[in-house]
Amino acid sequence: MRVFVTGASGWIGSATVDDLLGAGHDVVGLARSEASAAAIAAKGATALPGDLDDLEALRRGAAEAEGVVHLANKHDWANSAETNRAERAAVETIAQTLAGSGRPFVLASGFGGMGPGRPIAESDPSPAVGPDSMRGGSENLALDYVEKDVRAIVARFAPSVHAIGDHGFLSAIVAAARRHGVSAYIGDGSTAWAAVHRSDAARLIRLGLEQAPAGSRLHAVAEDAVAARDIAEAIGRTLDIPVVSVAPEKATEHFGFVARFFGMDMSASSARTRESLAWTPSGPTLIEDIRTGAYA
Numbered sequence: 001m002r003v004f005v006t007g008a009s010g011w012i013g014s015a016t017v018d019d020l021l022g023a024g025h026d027v028v029g030l031a032r033s034e035a036s037a038a039a040i041a042a043k044g045a046t047a048l049p050g051d052l053d054d055l056e057a058l059r060r061g062a063a064e065a066e067g068v069v070h071l072a073n074k075h076d077w078a079n080s081a082e083t084n085r086a087e088r089a090a091v092e093t094i095a096q097t098l099a100g101s102g103r104p105f106v107l108a109s110g111f112g113g114m115g116p117g118r119p120i121a122e123s124d125p126s127p128a129v130g131p132d133s134m135r136g137g138s139e140n141l142a143l144d145y146v147e148k149d150v151r152a153i154v155a156r157f158a159p160s161v162h163a164i165g166d167h168g169f170l171s172a173i174v175a176a177a178r179r180h181g182v183s184a185y186i187g188d189g190s191t192a193w194a195a196v197h198r199s200d201a202a203r204l205i206r207l208g209l210e211q212a213p214a215g216s217r218l219h220a221v222a223e224d225a226v227a228a229r230d231i232a233e234a235i236g237r238t239l240d241i242p243v244v245s246v247a248p249e250k251a252t253e254h255f256g257f258v259a260r261f262f263g264m265d266m267s268a269s270s271a272r273t274r275e276s277l278a279w280t281p282s283g284p285t286l287i288e289d290i291r292t293g294a295y296a
């Protein structure tokens with residue numbers, strides 16, 4: 001299959017490109033800079049110049065592809081309104097381009113803001129309904145295109161997609177521990193995150209693209225719930241620094257932007273995903289990756 005991948009040069013995207021190429025697919029990756037284009041080309045994929053605001057490039061990439069994987073995101077935490085606007089516009093552009101084709105469209109989503117008070121299941125819909133909601137409401141927007149003959153598939157990633165070299169939320173938590181000389185959790189540390197190894201997430205994206213039925217919500221989750229306190233303790237042991245609790249009102253002072261996410265319960269199950277796609281995660285656990293120095 002000829003697959004158009006946005007975010008092909010990113011953390012999850014670069015592993016996804018490797019997995020797709022390894023399975024015999026052709027990949028065209030959106031590249032917003034020469035460095036990203038070079039990284040994509042070095043893997044044996046083709047770079048398509050353009051950024052998320054270049055809707056014509058997104059249209060072209062999607063129109064010429066047999067399937068689309070959308071992973072690019074501005075991730076501007078200080079301006080989430082703009083990040084969400086751009087995400088919504090990109091998803092709408094790709095979905096409109098694919099309408100009537102029956103082609104697969106796998107898009108990234110997450111668990112932020114869902115918090116039903118138990119592990120989130122694939123059957124739990126995203127509460128997002130409009131442009132102001134988490135990720136610009138892009139998950140529900142894409143699923144609306146199922147009735148316009150797009151094989152839309154949501155890939156909800158655990159808040160920690162971990163491996164050596166991760167620069168996501170967990171690396172911000174580790175950086176805060178280094179800055180302050182203590183490894184902290186918020187309150188009693190009982191909130192929990194789902195986690196998945198990057199290689200397992202990449203394989204799931206490919207399986208979803210190849211096989212998942214229209215309207216699927218896939219959970220890239222290998223571990224349902226890793227408690228914040230256990231994460232902080234593993235970081236503390238690895239860096240050989242004390243482990244402490246910070247009060248919720250002091251969390252932003254300690255952690256910066258990531259406090260909002262570390263304080264959220266984002267536990268989730270993947271029973272339906274595993275069964276429907278015969279996906280069995282096999283990478284190291286989050287605590288194993290922390291303990292073996294993936295964040296060193």
Ligand SMILES: NC(=O)c1ccc[n+]([C@@H]2O[C@H](COP(=O)([O-])OP(=O)(O)OC[C@H]3O[C@@H](n4cnc5c(N)ncnc54)[C@H](OP(=O)(O)O)[C@@H]3O)[C@@H](O)[C@H]2O)c1
Pocket residue numbers: 006007008009010011012013030031032033036050051052053071072073074075108109110111157158159160161162168169
């Ligand atoms: N990693 C996680 O733990 C996690 C958890 C939940 C959800 N997600 C979601 O999964 C998706 C992939 O995440 P990731 O961790 O792989 O992100 P990442 O490492 O930050 O990569 C982001 C990708 O998007 C590209 N990008 C950023 N701004 C762009 C723009 N304006 N125009 C075009 N491309 C742009 C980047 O290009 P450059 O290489 O040129 O910078 C890069 O390829 C995102 O939607 C993210 O929100 C990730």
